Amino acid sequence: MxxxxxxxxxxxxxxxxxxxxxxxxxxxxxxxxxxxxxxxxxxxxxxxxxxxxxxxxxxxxxxxxxxxxxxxxxxxxxxxLFLVPEHRELFTSMTVADNLVLGGFRTSRSSATAALQRVYAMFPRLKERRLQLAGTLSGGEQQMLAMGRALMGEPxxxxxxxxxxxxxxxxxxxxxxxxxxxxxxxxxxxxxxxxxxxxxxxxxxxxxxxxxxxxxxxxxxxxxxxxxxxxxxxxxxxxxxxxxxxx
CATH class of the missing domain: 3.40.50.300 (P-loop containing nucleotide triphosphate hydrolases)
Incomplete structure (x- = not known):
């Protein structure tokens, strides 16, 4: 079982x-x-x-x-245990990259670096937009960012x-x-x-x-x-x- x-x-x-x-x-x-x-x-x-x-x-x-x-x-x-809420709750005045880095704040630097590469591989658009403010992303891109940020914590x-x-x-x-x-x-x-x-x-x-x-x-x-x-x-x-x- x-x-x-x-x-x-x-x-x-x-x-x-x-x-x-x-x-x-x-x-x-x-x-x-x-x-x-x-x-x-x-x-x-x-x-x-x-x-x-x-x-x-x-x-x-x-x-x-x-x-x-x-x-x-x-x-x-x-x-x-990680939750991606319905309204995503991003830090809209921060860049995509900074939102992701915050998601991995509990992990070691090496783990966070590896997780960031995995997230960028899973969401190539986030890598393209990594220097863009989160609040300027489309709805789909914001959902990807919310999921990517949670994945940075290695759930x-x-x-x-x-x-x-x-x-x-x-x-x-x-x-x-x-x-x-x-x-x-x-x-x-x-x-x-x-x-x-x-x-x-x-x-x-x-x-x-x-x-x-x-x-x-x-x-x-x-x-x-x-x-x-x-x-x-x-x-x-x-x-x-x-x-x-x-x-």
């Missing part, structure tokens, strides 16, 4: 009296891509933020078998919150290709994504979230073929397109 890199048990998150996430459990194995799909307001971002330690929650979180729900964000980062698990949001279809395809490359490099990914078709195509396993709870879970290929998912998140034509691609 594969030992899970991330294990979340019975996580619940409340905003005052409103329970945004209710008794959610999930696992991510090393080198695995797991996606959470669902509509706006389902609780997906809240769940990621609670795992990262940004929001308080009830439940258990383990990484590499060690519980860390009481640890602060810095300790979670040190354990190999074991990268959590991505809506990486395709607001991007053109061609750029979305590039981003998802890169996510697949992360799996090949041995980096696990927990992906929150409204573009269910793209997310289910690339993921190993998937969870469907509605109103703060998981209503379905299993192999991504099986979830993609579920009539409820096709009707609610893919649409008939999109669902047929995904199945044809997977066959």
């Amino acid at each position: 594969t030992e899970m890199l991330l294990s979340v048990k019975n996580a619940s998150v409340s905003y005052g009296k409103v329970e945004a996430v209710r008794e959610v459990s999930l696992d991510v194995a090393p080198g695995e891509i797991v996606t959470i799909v669902g509509a706006n307001g389902a609780g997906k971002t809240t769940l990621l933020n609670s795992i990262m330690g940004i929001l308080p929650f009830r439940g258990q979180v383990q990484i590499d078998g060690c519980r860390f729900e009481r640890l602060d964000i810095e300790d979670r980062v040190a354990a190999g 074991k698990l990268l959590m991505l919150d809506e990486p395709s949001l607001g991007l053109a279809p061609r750029i979305v395809a590039d981003i998802f290709t890169i996510i697949g490359d992360l799996r090949a490099a041995g980096i696990a990914v927990l992906l929150v994504e409204q573009n269910a078709q793209a997310a289910l195509r690339i993921a190993d396993r998937a969870y469907v979230m509605e109103l703060g709870s998981f209503v379905l879970g299993g192999a991504a290929s099986k979830i993609a073929g579920d009539p409820r998912v096709v009707a609610s998140y893919l649409g008939f034509e999109q669902g047929m397109s995904h199945q044809e691609t997977a066959s």
